Amino acid sequence: MIDVAVLATRGKSAARHRWQPTMTWLESHIANSRFMLHPLTLDEMANAVEQLKVDFVITNPGQAVQLGRQFDLSWLVTMTSHTGESQTNSIGSALVVRRDSPYYSVEQLYGKPLSAVASNAFGGYLSLRHHLISQGFDANAFFSRVRFLGFPIDASLYQLRDKHIEAAVVPACLLESMVTDGLLEDNYRVIQSRSPAYFPCQVTSELYPNWSFAKTQRATNELAKQMSQALLAMPAESEAAIAARASGWTSPVSLLAIDKLYQELNMHPLHLPWWQEAFIWLDDNQQWGWLLFVTLVLLNGYHFWLEYCFNRNKKQLEQALHRLKHNGELLEHAQRVAIVGELGTSVAHEINQPLAAIRNYTEAGLLRIAKQRPLEDLVPVLEKIQHQVERVDNIVQRLRTMIKKHAAEKKFIDINQLIIDTMELLDFRLTKLEIPYRLSLQTSLPLCYIDPIGLQQVLVNLVTNAIDACVSAQHTDVTWQPEIVIESHYQDNVLTLTVSDNGIGISAEQAAATQAFVSTKTQGLGLGLAICRDVIEDHAGQMSLSPIAPHGCKVTIVIPVSLPQ
Incomplete structure (x- = not known):
């Protein structure tokens, strides 16, 4: 059993329909062979190659670079298309909108709801992102509301059809293929199409090499040689080529353009993490490394010294504010005492009035007692005396309250x-x-x-x-x-x-x-x-x-x- 993994961009059923005839072709040209097709997603494909679960892989150029730079793969052939010249360049991105959409340029779609397959999908999202950056656009702003829908990629165009989004980022020729297959009506257009004269589909980005066939370490070199011969011999009119939408296969083409794309997007698989690059730089520039270390130590020391000074000054300021508040309270108290001094005559008059009344009421009470009047006649006099006493008490209480030092x-x-x-x-x-x-x-x-x-x-x-x-x-x-x-x-x-x-x-x-x-x-x-x-x-x-x-x-x-x- 020979296991072949294929990237299922439009779902597993569509992948089997497209690539099973190729497996049949290989079985008919390689004696005593039986091929098992495994449609996989991007992550499943990487996992299968890493763990050597498959013998061969069929994938697009973006994942070909990702896998080829991380694992030991041998590229056998590259697919060709019916595109006249440059037959191997047929992978790109199309920015699709509805035909009645008011958008006719990339600038008009800034920050609008978009859809794409995944953030690491080459044929759709990455190739368009690189194209926008090369044209001087802010890709982050453009894709600020992008929705990654995953496989199958048809979902993006269905979301566009149902008006859930304003534009869809899809691989080149997907729109034309779905219209031809009757899955969509011809009610769409591609923004700023730049298709070459020989290319039958509308495309927004540059075109990159086609799909490739590669061998993992699990397969033998003899089997790889037989497969290369069988694929190179496949004619354009064969059932396998027609199903794969290819004109055949040719020797592997260079993926340098895709390497550069990943490097410019800071996504190349050989790109080291920043901390590893920092260690390499320090190893090559030890004198500068020591200078940087000493500088950091000095800066940290200076920071701690500033923090110490800040805390010390903060405490001194808090103490000064406390003293200022205390002095302010003393000043208010002194001013209240001064006011009472100024009101001395008024206060004396206020107190003398009820005292004089008390004296008069007392004399009246004594006079009634001398005349041996009934005790009931003394009650009103005593009540008036009590009222005047309360009046004096209120005056004294108000003065005490005003003079009292308080917060x-x-x-x-x-x-x-x-x-x-x-x-x-x-x-x-x-x-x-x-x-x-x-x-x-x-x-x-x-x-x-x-x-x-x-x-x-x-x-x-x-x-x-x-x-x-x-x-x-x-x-x-x-x-x-x-x-x-x-x-x-x-x-x-x-x-x-x-x-x-x-x-x-x-x-x-x-x-x-x-x-x-x-x-x-x-x-x-x-x-x-x-x-x-x-x-x-x-x-x-x-x-x-x-x-x-x-x-x-x-x-x-x-x-x-x-x-x-």
């Missing part, structure tokens, strides 16, 4: 109540200076998640500045009536607070007053508005100053806030 602690609070509490702290000063204020607070304002102490400090700063601005304006115009307006507004998870006054106002250039150590006041340190800005930015908000016509200033605070779930 920003956010919680859900009533913004309107915070504004009212803040204005109670400033009410005595406003009354003493005869500066009226008006609250325009949105009703049903939801609880907002903020830092109450920080926001109260901002409000005290802004209202204090407004008071100072009104006092300065009063000195310049005795007929003018001052006013301060505080507003609250909430919409779409955004809280807006405004503090407006009709005092001396600011200019556009004075907007820089929100920078640290910049102040429009003669005795000011320029810390108030800078701290206000930091508190608002800690809430991811914004604070802006704008002049009011004819004179005055408006401070707008916008803070995105979270609501209780």
Whole structure:
């Protein structure tokens, strides 16, 4: 039994129909011989040759180079075709589209859905890929959406027929053969056909040598000689030649053009992996190898040194930021203490009022006891005394909260109540200076998640500045009536607070007053508005100053806030 492997490009049934007559021809010309045909795929063919499972192989020129450069094969003959001159050159690629397709050039098919047999299929994909590269095209971009369908190769044209793809990459003459056999209608054309005058089929790429017959190490030289003689004697009109679509066989032709194609595509079977080539280069250039090694060591050392410096500087920066944050907290605390000092008279008045009331209620209670009034008459007096005590406690608690050194602690609070509490702290000063204020607070304002102490400090700063601005304006115009307006507004998870006054106002250039150590006041340190800005930015908000016509200033605070779930 003589085993012959053949590349089944169109499936095993089609391969048997094409090549079995050739096996019959060989049996009739070689005495006492029986040939068994084995249709195989690309990978199956390589495996069969490597493990010496077959005696002979019939394959296309692409796989002939792949197998011949890796295994010990002896090429016997090359198939010829009915193509006039250059009869052995008949393998190439055709880029096929539907006849009604809008594509007429290769450029129009860039990135379109295409099909091919396999990434290592020579007669279709590789020969066209090499052709595109030689013409200056970007093959990777062109084949970015290619689908590899495998054998049989007819599937590519069926996918094109069913409009699943825009073009098919197939071996030359496959389209014409399927149309002739009635498998397809003549509704297709080949893009940029460059067929020679002698070639009967349309082809897009260059033409390469035809199929070849080779002997493996398993077959004897005597048998190979008899087979060569039988194949060379096959006439063009024989049943075997007609079935194989050949005009016969001739002596083996050179596969140099295919070797060059694989080399240019970096796919040649003798092409060594990069790491093997690197070892060979190092062996031939040891002095440069040592220089490269020393350079790499130095670069790695430099890298580790840079990483060490980076980590050290990172730690120093983190420590500096920690100190800066701590100093900022101290500065805020000092500023709050200064504010309480400025409000000393107001605080004393606030506390004296409930103390005076307590004294009056106490005297009234004592008087009722002296008159031996019923004990029930003392209950209202005691309740009023308790109310005044709670009022004093609230005043002291607000002062303690403001003076207390703290980190920003956010919680859900009533913004309107915070504004009212803040204005109670400033009410005595406003009354003493005869500066009226008006609250325009949105009703049903939801609880907002903020830092109450920080926001109260901002409000005290802004209202204090407004008071100072009104006092300065009063000195310049005795007929003018001052006013301060505080507003609250909430919409779409955004809280807006405004503090407006009709005092001396600011200019556009004075907007820089929100920078640290910049102040429009003669005795000011320029810390108030800078701290206000930091508190608002800690809430991811914004604070802006704008002049009011004819004179005055408006401070707008916008803070995105979270609501209780």
